Amino acid sequence: MIANDPIEHLIGLLSRLPGLGRRSARRAVLKMLMDPAGRMLPLAEALQHAAEAVRPCETCGNLDTASPCGICRDAHRDRRLVCVVEGVADLWALERAHAHRGTYHVLGGLLSALGGTGPEDLSIAPLLRRIEEDGIEEVILALPATVDGATTAHYLTDRLKPTGTTVTRLAQGVPIGGALDVLDDGTLAAAFKARRPL
Amino acid sequence: MIANDPIEHLIGLLSRLPGLGRRSARRAVLKMLMDPAGRMLPLAEALQHAAEAVRPCETCGNLDTASPCGICRDAHRDRRLVCVVEGVADLWALERAHAHRGTYHVLGGLLSALGGTGPEDLSIAPLLRRIEEDGIEEVILALPATVDGATTAHYLTDRLKPTGTTVTRLAQGVPIGGALDVLDDGTLAAAFKARRPL
Numbered sequence: 001m002i003a004n005d006p007i008e009h010l011i012g013l014l015s016r017l018p019g020l021g022r023r024s025a026r027r028a029v030l031k032m033l034m035d036p037a038g039r040m041l042p043l044a045e046a047l048q049h050a051a052e053a054v055r056p057c058e059t060c061g062n063l064d065t066a067s068p069c070g071i072c073r074d075a076h077r078d079r080r081l082v083c084v085v086e087g088v089a090d091l092w093a094l095e096r097a098h099a100h101r102g103t104y105h106v107l108g109g110l111l112s113a114l115g116g117t118g119p120e121d122l123s124i125a126p127l128l129r130r131i132e133e134d135g136i137e138e139v140i141l142a143l144p145a146t147v148d149g150a151t152t153a154h155y156l157t158d159r160l161k162p163t164g165t166t167v168t169r170l171a172q173g174v175p176i177g178g179a180l181d182v183l184d185d186g187t188l189a190a191a192f193k194a195r196r197p198l
Numbered sequence: 199m200i201a202n203d204p205i206e207h208l209i210g211l212l213s214r215l216p217g218l219g220r221r222s223a224r225r226a227v228l229k230m231l232m233d234p235a236g237r238m239l240p241l242a243e244a245l246q247h248a249a250e251a252v253r254p255c256e257t258c259g260n261l262d263t264a265s266p267c268g269i270c271r272d273a274h275r276d277r278r279l280v281c282v283v284e285g286v287a288d289l290w291a292l293e294r295a296h297a298h299r300g301t302y303h304v305l306g307g308l309l310s311a312l313g314g315t316g317p318e319d320l321s322i323a324p325l326l327r328r329i330e331e332d333g334i335e336e337v338i339l340a341l342p343a344t345v346d347g348a349t350t351a352h353y354l355t356d357r358l359k360p361t362g363t364t365v366t367r368l369a370q371g372v373p374i375g376g377a378l379d380v381l382d383d384g385t386l387a388a389a390f391k392a393r394r395p396l
Binding site: 005006007009010013014016017018019020024026027028029030031032033036037039040041042043044045046047048049050051052053054063064065087088089092 | 203204205207208211212214215216217218222224225226227228229230231234235237238239240241242243244245246247248249250251252261263285286287290
């Protein structure tokens with residue numbers, strides 16, 4: 001009797017999104033219901049449009065309205081540099097940081113013995129094909145600094161060796177603005193070991 | 199180049215919801231884009247349906263798919279008891295707590311000198327009309343324990359006096375499960391003053 005089906009149904013769907021619990025989903029729905037035409041319908045349309053328009057790029061795996069995606073089609077991008085990422089979220093993060101002027105390759109996951117993810121579950125064969133066909137000179141592994149990330153990086157390094165491409169990975173160390181005394185020991189030790197002359 | 203319009207547009211709309219920042223909106227959109235048909239389109243439909251179906255109850259101001267709302271139509275509700283709330287969120291909270299067996303009246307705000315909200319901005323005249331027409335015996339003021347809440351409660355008590363209805367307000371005190379030493383002084387003093395025999 002609190003609220004009828006459409007409201008409860010909507011709260012249920014919203015609360016399944018990451019970052020939104022039931023309480024905040026309720027607040028969001030109430031706020032939207034104050035102005036359905038101005039807040040609710042535009043969101044419904046944006047969702048529908050995105051669901052219909054967005055697809056994975058068949059070259060790199062990025063999400064975009066076209067395939068090949070905007071990055072793969074961009075003539076200003078250096079095609080000899082390919083940055084390998086776990087997922088689209090990491091690709092977006094690197095783009096926001098303007099970190100990379102080449103193209104990308106989305107693996108779609110990481111090797112994981114526990115999670116049961118093997119090489120055939122990841123976009124590795126397409127990466128090898130790209131290296132062969134597109135004259136790629138450097139593969140930059142931008143994988144997370146976790147056990148699975150390191151495993152995947154080692155595996156890829158082995159698989160890429162026969163191609164003759166240079167394989168690099170992101171530097172590890174103290175984050176910009178990071179205080180030393182709150183940093184975990186592993187990072188601190190790695191940063192110390194990899195110290196560089198000023 | 200990160201992402202084209204539909205994705206950025208959707209992230210922008212989602213991040214305007216209370217409780218969702220840009221970062222969590224991005225995560226939510228990425229998660230939905232992993233399964234557009236299963237996650238995105240149902241949400242779009244639920245939003246559209248709610249926007250079309252939900253309206254304010256013309257009697258009490260609750261949001262429902264019908265007017266009068268389910269609570270106002272419920273024959274098991276005691277129509278002699280009306281609980282006055284600031285907004286629909288508070289009505290839902292009281293319903294979740296099964297606190298009230300009567301009906302409600304949503305004011306649509308609180309009197310606020312700073313916010314420029316006067317009596318004519320709130321649903322007060324309709325409340326007086328309901329009291330006159332429906333034989334209401336008790337008006338329970340379930341307003342927030344803030345300055346504006348107290349101001350509104352005082353104003354309503356004055357306005358309701360001529361009708362002869364009993365006006366009550368929620369008890370103030372220590373919340374259930376609340377530790378005394380983390381409670382603010384005002385609540386603690388009020389709870390002490392309003393102590394009751396066991």
